[in-house]
Amino acid sequence: MREVEKPRPKDHEVLIKVYATTAHIGDTRIRRADPFLVRIIFGLFKPKKNLILGLEVSGVIESVGKNVKSFRKSDKVFALTGFGLGGYAEYICLPEKAKGALQRKGLVAIKPENLSFEEAATVPAGALTALKNLQKANIKAGQKILINGASGSLGTYAIQLARHFGAEITAVCSAKNFELVKSIGADKVIDYTEQDFTKTDEKYDIVYDAVMKSKRAHCRRILKKKGVFINNSGLPNIQENELTFIKDLIEKNILKPILDRTYPIEDIVEAHRYVDKGHKVGNVAIKMFES
Numbered sequence: 001m002r003e004v005e006k007p008r009p010k011d012h013e014v015l016i017k018v019y020a021t022t023a024h025i026g027d028t029r030i031r032r033a034d035p036f037l038v039r040i041i042f043g044l045f046k047p048k049k050n051l052i053l054g055l056e057v058s059g060v061i062e063s064v065g066k067n068v069k070s071f072r073k074s075d076k077v078f079a080l081t082g083f084g085l086g087g088y089a090e091y092i093c094l095p096e097k098a099k100g101a102l103q104r105k106g107l108v109a110i111k112p113e114n115l116s117f118e119e120a121a122t123v124p125a126g127a128l129t130a131l132k133n134l135q136k137a138n139i140k141a142g143q144k145i146l147i148n149g150a151s152g153s154l155g156t157y158a159i160q161l162a163r164h165f166g167a168e169i170t171a172v173c174s175a176k177n178f179e180l181v182k183s184i185g186a187d188k189v190i191d192y193t194e195q196d197f198t199k200t201d202e203k204y205d206i207v208y209d210a211v212m213k214s215k216r217a218h219c220r221r222i223l224k225k226k227g228v229f230i231n232n233s234g235l236p237n238i239q240e241n242e243l244t245f246i247k248d249l250i251e252k253n254i255l256k257p258i259l260d261r262t263y264p265i266e267d268i269v270e271a272h273r274y275v276d277k278g279h280k281v282g283n284v285a286i287k288m289f290e291s
Helices: 025-031 037-042 115-119 126-136 154-163 175-184 218-221 240-253 265-276
Strands: 013-022 056-064 076-080 090-096 107-110 144-148 168-173 188-191 205-208 224-228 261-264 283-287
Touching: 013 076, 013 261, 025 265, 056 115, 076 115, 076 126, 090 107, 107 144, 115 261, 115 283, 126 154, 126 205, 126 240, 144 154, 154 168, 154 175, 168 175, 175 188, 205 218, 205 265, 218 224, 261 265, 265 283
Parallel strands: 144 168, 144 205, 168 188, 205 224, 261 283
Antiparallel strands: 013 056, 013 090, 013 283, 056 076, 076 107
């Protein structure tokens, strides 16, 4: 823990008092100095000094820049912080409207009314990534999709979104999470500890590896002739209205975040250690303030 200067919003920015953030797998990879993420995103040789982690947040707008039109003081919001990160601080400034690549600038929207701050903080990165990957696969009603890593953050969002789009879903996870994935929309389940999903006799229109532990070559035999393999490689081209789309699905009870654990900010080291074990179910939230 250290003291940093409180940021001031520029003319087109909002200042958010952060109530919750997350222990996201992306944060843990940056912390571990993952060569791809750190070098490509934060500098060729080493990350910039005084880097504050935190990919996603929820909180309350404390002030707005003079040119901000869409938000006002006291609005409850949730946000993707972009490549600037910064969610592990008490305050963060983000642009009202993202310009250029949203991954670099961040993205802010009004928080779903039916979620707590802790729940809302876990939505932006996982839900948007799952949505963009399913859109990339051109998912349609009646298709068969297999989701590997179905009980994780991306997997649980992908199941619910695939159900919304009308697909038949096979979820790959451990047996202890069968009940969970079925409760959010999985039609069939495969226990990866007992069966290699790439050797099933079923054929799928889409195979989504949400944990990036397989390649298209491994899954070719279970894909239909024009089947699509997707994982989380590359940076999705996120549009501003897609976070609002996710918010609407949540408020209609079509989509919900799965919250595994919540830690106070003082225990964020333990939160990262838990995520590093690779067995979390859904998401891990960090509480910054009492809401």
